[in-house]
Amino acid sequence: MQLFDGSHKQRRSINLGGSNARSATRDVALSKAQADRRAREQERQRQKAACSIQAFWRGRSEARIVRDRLRNRGNTYDWDYRLRRFALIFDSKLDFEELLAVLQYINSIDRNELLRMISVNTFSFYKIVTIVLKVIRNRQFEKISAAQTLRIDTENEQLLGLIVAVFGFIPHTWFHHIYESLQAFTQSFLNTSIDNKLLLKTFDSLQLAVTKPLQLRPHLSSSCLLFIYFRLNTETINLDLWTPLVDQIRIALPLKDISLFRSRLQDRELSCQDASNVFVNFMRLYPLQNIMNSQSPSSIITDWLTIVALLFLKISVVPVSHEEEDDEISLHTQEHDPYQGTILHETLLNLLSTKNLEFILTQASQTLALELATFIISLLQLLPSRRSHILMQIAIMASDSDIIKSFWKVAKQTTVYHSITTNLKISTGGGWVEIMFLMEIYSRILITMVDDEFFDSSRNPLTLDEIKEITDFLKPLSFIFWYTEANSTEGRVLGGSAVTFGQARMLTTRLIQQIHAREYVPQSPSFLSQTSSRRRFLPPDHWLLIGHDLRGFLDAVILEYRRTALEQTDEMATEYKTEIITPRLNILRNIPFLVPFDTRIEVLQTFISLDKERLHITAFQFDARQGATVRRNHLFEDAFDQLNSIGSGLKSRLSIEFIDEHGIKEMGIDGGGLTKEFITSVCKQAFHTDYGLFVETKDNLLYPNHSSLSSEPQNLAYYEFLGRVIGKAIYEGILVDAAFAPFFLLKWLGKLSYLDDLSSLDDRLYHGLIQLKQYIGDVETDFALNFTINDEEFGKSSTIELIPNGSNISVTNNNRLQYIHLVSNYRLNTQLARQSAAFVRGLSDLIDTPWLAMFNQQELQTLVGGATGAIDLVDLRNNTKYYDFADTDQFIAWFWSILAELQQPDLRKFLKFVTSVERPPLLGFKELNPPFSIRFGGSDLRRLPSASTCINLLKIPRYKTKSDLKNKIMMAIQHGEGFGLS
Structure with a gap:
């Protein structure tokens, strides 16, 4: 119990549980008050909505009662009252007959009376026009039976007659609605299958309704005609009805008024479908033939062309991309048109x-x-x-x-x-x-x-000066396209x-x-200057990206490639070949000539090094080498049998063993020299014309044999393997003594050849086509050619049609360029297609397509066969190694003095004698691998100098006099090759 302690104050009650009974009671009261207010507000809204519904219902109910009362009073001859009454009571189900009576009256009164009625009953009159437009817009002719046509024809005459009667009195803001209604009416009417003879009144009234406005107010109505009425879809309509209607429109809006369309077209929004319809109908109204025959002034022609061009812009179409096609340039294409069949x-x-x-x-x-x-x-x-x-x-x-x-x-x-x-x-x-x-x-x-x-x-x-101007524009534009954009x-x-x-x-x-x-470029092979009339017509550095840091460009390309390529797994190797396209690689692939040739060679060599790094291919790779034992007298067949199946595995280091003509294995370990000898020997045999896979042009340039036998599966496999062999040569930096025709080299780049390349393949045909091209007489009569070409093989002649039904299509002055191109295309591309495709397929197994795209066909030949410039003896001497001799020896001084006295043809023979190729490496003799070396060739002074071309080694006895040395060298290089394995 609590005792009194003397305090008169009440003790505070402290609730340790944290709850406050008074506070809880206050919150409940506030929530209840808010709920009550919401309930009262909802009730007020329900009452208000109920009142609105009741008012609306009472209004409509009373209006219906009034309309029924007015309708039951019967008709009167007071047409002012009758028009006002009609405007108030019209119901499409109950008052359609009254509508026809009203229309019949309006169509029968004269202009002055009509004007008076409009001024007195403006609202009612416009309401009647609105009703008529709605009826016209909703007319459905496909639901009309033949028995109904007479009544419907009369109704249409009255409905359309109102438009003709009142058009001159209504505001221009109504024109849009009128032509919309006429467009819907016409679309339905022209879709009907009913005999038009049963709807003559409808047709005549429609003609008048469409053309009368054009005569009364052409500047305003012509715009609606083009943008509203001409949206009519002509795909399904009865053209027998539409054509005479267009003829009437043409009379109402003659050719001189075509400018009315042009002035309103540019700012108008039209959907693709609407623009298509407008274009078709406009061309029916003003066909080009009429423009040509009318001897129209230039202003009308300008208006017509402008209108058509603007409509074309509004007809959307996905442009065809020809990014990788060379082209679409084929003159006979089967590509599908986006609107075909319309x-x-x-x-x-x-x-x-x-x-x-x-x-x-x-x-x-x-x-x-x-x-x-x-x-x-x-x-x-x-x-x-x-x-x-x-x-x-x-x-x-x-x-x-x-x-x-x-x-x-x-x-x-x-x-x-x-x-x-x-x-x-x-x-x-x-x-x-x-x-x-x-x-x-x-x-x-x-x-x-x-x-x-x-x-x-x-x-x-264009003049050459103008062409230079164009290239000054195209060069930065193409750079922006492929780099900055x-x-x-x-x-x-x-x-x-x-x-x-x-x-x-x-x-x-x-x-x-x-x-x-x-343009002839310095690094181009000599065969180009011998077989064409190309010459330099632009400054030496015109094509290069002057002002750009080429070292930085090269480093960036390598960085881009390394970042992308080395992340790929072996399984993704095929994908990364074609997908590694970055801005700088885009430049090298599409406009490589903006970058110096030497820089691009460095890029290629770096790409190959990175590829070897990715594949873990090293100079000391012995365990993973691809081995092959080949007989010298069956070199190509053995190489094909043993190495064809490995495909891109040919990138790996090779271990080659040779079997001589007597069946004895030749001594030697393949440290790279035997591989070089193998590659050059295979190429020498397979590319020889006696072997039958390749033939030569008149300038001794190689291209695949186009005979039917060369397209057999086995021969196509040979072509594919040879592509890999050339790819291996490029991959390893081995130069091959083979010169290919430019039109065949273009195939390596995935491009087609054209007329200018034909001279190296068939000079007689080339000059015949040039004569045809430049002929000023009647080609059809004087040449009597058709779109066919004769093929002759094994003594049998066959006729090939260049286009479908070509034997029945004559070559004329107008289509002769097409014929010339098709003939060139057949000889240069079609006949060689399968063989070239197989070769390129094999080539791309080792050298990725984007790598090749860095070079043109001239540069590709340089890449395969070496540079064509003069042999630089100073460069050769600076990159020569000596065994058993010293650079300061008198004998070595004689040697270099003798070489300095030789002309370039003899120097090329010497180079071929020691390296198997008569052209120097692309970037100088520092790139020769192994380097050119001179070794003591024995004490027998009767022997000629010999060479081990597989390791670029010259073996030479120490002759007593300079003249002896010169004579022996000349005898050796004139004799030919100097292979002698040490």
Whole structure:
């Protein structure tokens, strides 16, 4: 019990449990009050909603009662009252007959009375027009039976008659709705299968409803005609009805009024489908044939071309990418057109006649450059299957006109040109379409232009100075495309034009490659200067990236490659070959000539070293070597039998053993020398024309035999193996004494050959085609050719059609370029396709395709066979090793003095005598592996000098006099090869 302690204050109650009964009671009260307020608010909202519903229902109920009361009063002759009443009571199910009566009255009164009624009953009148437009828009002719046609025909006459009657009195803001209704009505009407003779009133009234506005207010109604009414889809309509309707529209809106369309087209938004429909209908209204026959002033032609070009821009299509094709340049393509099987496709095809294209091109001027370029570029996108035909026809016309020169002048005035040449940036402004047109056409002209014509100012549309200007533009542009903008999306549209990033990059790259190929370059093999008329026409360093740190560029390329390639596993080896594409590698793959040849050779050698590092291939690799024992008199067959199956395993170190002609194994350990001897010997045997796999041109350049036997599976396997052998030579830096034809080397790069390469294969055919190309008479009559070519093999002749039904298609002045290209393509590409593909397949097993892409065909020959410049004796002496001699010996001084007295042909013989190849290494004799060496060759002074070509060793007795030394050296190199294994 608690005792009194004298304190009069009540003790505080402390609850250690933490709960407060008073606080809990307050929270509950607040929550209840909030819930009550929400409930009262919800009730007020329900009451308010109920009142709104009741008011709406009462209003509608009363309105229905009033409308019924007005409807039951019967009709009157007070048409002002009757119109107002009709506008208030109309119900489509109850008052359609009254609608017809009202329309019949309006269509019967004169203009003054109509104007009075509109002014007195403006609201009611516009309500009636709205009702009529809705009825017109919802007309469904496919649901009408033949028995109903008479009644429906009369109804349509009254409905459409209202539009004709009131069009001159309504605001222009209504035009859009009127033509929308007419468009829907026409679409349904023209889709009907009912005999049009049963709906004559409908057809006549429709013609009047569509054309009357064009006569009364053409400036306003023409825009609606184009953008609303012409959205009519013509794919399913009855053209027998549509054609006369278009004829009436043409009368109401003559050709001189075509400018009414142009002024409103640019800012209009049209979907792809709507733009397609508008284009088809516009072409029915104003076909190009009418423009050509009307002798129209240039302004009308300008308007027509502008309208078509603008509509093309609004018809979307995914541009065809020809990134890796050389090309699409095939003139007979089976590519599918995006709108094939549609009336749009048919309409586009009607534009492709030579007469039409020629007329379009005659309009080329600086003021119409954009429209003309857009027209052609869009046609190429919309009709990819006809791409080559279009380009070839235009190329023929452009070759004899100033179109190319004119468009180059236009190009130099564009923001694109100035942005590239001054700021090295891709502009988003105008000019892309004009530049792409120029590239497309000039590139096509170059395909069938031989070197003599290229350097002839009367046959080349551009002068050499203008070509230099173009390359000054293309060089930075291509660099930006492949380097600074390398990650841009292919489908990115440039400057709101019809050109995508991928298209522009492809065209730029192709044209700069074509122009570069026309120039003789110093590292090119000598066969080029002997078999073509190419010459240097640009400054020596014109193509190089002046101002760029090439050492830094090389280091960055190697870093990019190492980072990407060395991360790959063996299983991913196939993938990494083609996927390692970074900005700097893009430069080397697509526009390699911007980088010096020596730098690219260093890059290749580094790539090979990195590849060996990835595969763990070392000079001291003995356990993983691929062994082969080969007989010298069956070298190629043994090599094929033992090494063909390993595929890319040929990259590994080889261990070669030779069996001589007597069946005795030759002594020696393969430290690299025997592999070199093996590679060079296999090439010597397999590439010899007696072996039958390869044949020679008149300049002794090799290419695969095109006979049918060479396409047999066994021979194709031989070609594939030989590709690997050449790949092995490149992989190991072994030079091979074989010179290949340029058109075959192009196959290594995945490219096609053209007319200019034909001279080295068939000089007679080449000159015949040139004569055909330059002939000024009637080709069809005087040459009597068709699109076939004769093949002769084993004494039997067969006729090959170059295109389907080619035997029935004559070669004319207009299609002769196509014929010339197809003949060249057949001889240079088609006949060699399977053999070349097999060879390249084997080559790519060892040398990745992107590596080869760093070089052109001339440089590839240098890569295989060595440099073609003069032999540098100072370089050779500085990289020579001596055994049993010293550099200061009098005998060695004689030796170098004798070599210095020799002419280059004899020096080449000497080099071939000691190394098996008459050309020096690509980067000088420091790259010769093993290095050139001189060793004492014995005391018998009667012996000639000998050589071990597998190790680049010259063995020479110590002759007593300089003259003896010279005579013996000359006898040895004139005798030929000097293989003698030590």
